[in-house]
Amino acid sequence: MVDRANRPSALNAPSAAAPGAQVDIxxxxxxxxVIATLPSGESVEVLLFGATVISWKSGGGENLWLSEKAALDGSKAVRGGVPVVFPVFGPPPKEGHATSKLPQHGFARTSRWEFLGKSTSEDALDTSSVKLDFGLSSSSLSEDARSQWPLDFGLIYSVTLSKDSLQTVINVRNEGETSFEFQFLLHTYLRIKDITKVEITGLLGVDYIDKVLNATTHKQSEPSIKISGEVDRVYGPIPQDTTTVVEDGKPRFDVVRDNLQDTTIWNPWTEKAKAMGDFAPDSGFKEMVCVEVGAVNGWQKLDKGEVFEGGQTMKSLL
Structure with a gap:
């Protein structure tokens, strides 16, 4: 169990002064x-397996893409939504690193997290947001994960639902005697209507590693990214905080980074979509784009007792 100062309250009845957010397990x-719904109708669903956000609705519509074949029974990582990548991004270093024995993208997205409770504004009349906290620690890992990464840590993952936004923030604490290095990423699948009408802005002049082109390094020379084939790029460091997804000439999402300098842009396109057994329908790549904020260029180091915190705020602009 993760210990936390000012731990949020357990589920309780909303204040009589005003209807509060409804939170159910x-x-x-x-x-x-865990499902949270605001009085104004916005909602978020978080699977305890991986603390994976699998739905975020606002304005009457779904903002996240979830595969029709996504495993929601804990048998494998969820394809879609917002999986949490920790403590390594992608395939781990082959040898000589603490994460070398871990599977791709680490263990956070395939571990069962503890729901720590909800918190709301101290103002009883403010029913415009609700925060859900989830915890994962070294003592709650599976035996396999613990043997692969035998370091003492505590994670708090906070998911805050507001009327037009969803904030997701990770707090990483070194609870052992030994320093450790890690990477972190939020593998967000945004739902769009037509990938051919999408542009991504806010990355002009930023260097990126193009995994489609043998991990070579390039600089973003155009003001926007248009997707007409497989894209797998890691941008960073990014000086500005906001990346915007524009669809059919209109801003659709703002993705605002907080203490994170990197962003991965990913779309599998035709062949890779067909090759993934849990990606459905095959044409689903036309209705999604991954804008994934993180700290993945190099490693974050934490000494004994140190804490790292970073995350994102996604804004629906409909």
Whole structure:
């Protein structure tokens, strides 16, 4: 269990002064999820397996893409939504690093997290947001994950739902005697209507590693990124905080980084979509784009007792 000062309250009845957010836990075992709904109708669903956000609705519509074949029973990482990548991004270093024995993208997205409770504004009349906290620590890992990364840590993952935005923030604490290095990324799948009408702005002049072109380094020379084939790029460091997804000439999402300098842009396109057994429908790549904020260029180091915090605020601009 993760210990936390000012731990949020457990589920309780909303204040009589005003209707508050409704928070429920549904399902059992690996399929358990937390659902929060604001009085104004916005909602978020978080699967305890991986603390994966699998739905974020606002303005009557869904903002996240989730594969029709996504495993929601704890059998594998979820394809879609917002998986949490920690403590390594992509395939780990082959040898000589603490993460070398871990699977791709680490263990956070395939571990069961603890729901620590909800918190709301101290103002009883303010019903415009609700924060859900989730915890994962070294003592709650599976035996396999613990043997692969035998370091003492605590994670707090906070998901805050507001009327027009969703904030997701990670707090990483070194709770052991030994320093450790890690990477972190939020693998966000944004739902769009037509990938051919999408542009991504806010990355002009930024260097990126193009994994489609043998991990070579390039500089973003155009003011926007247009996607007409497979894209897998890691941008960073990014000086400005906001990346915007524009669809059909109109801003659709702002993705605002907080203490994170990197962003991955990903779309599998036709062949890779067909090759992934849990990606459905095959044409689903036309309705999604991944804008993934993180700290993945190099490593973040934490000494004993040190804390790292970073995350994002996604704004729906409809």
């Amino acid at each position: 549904t399902g059992s075992g690996a399929s358990s999820k």
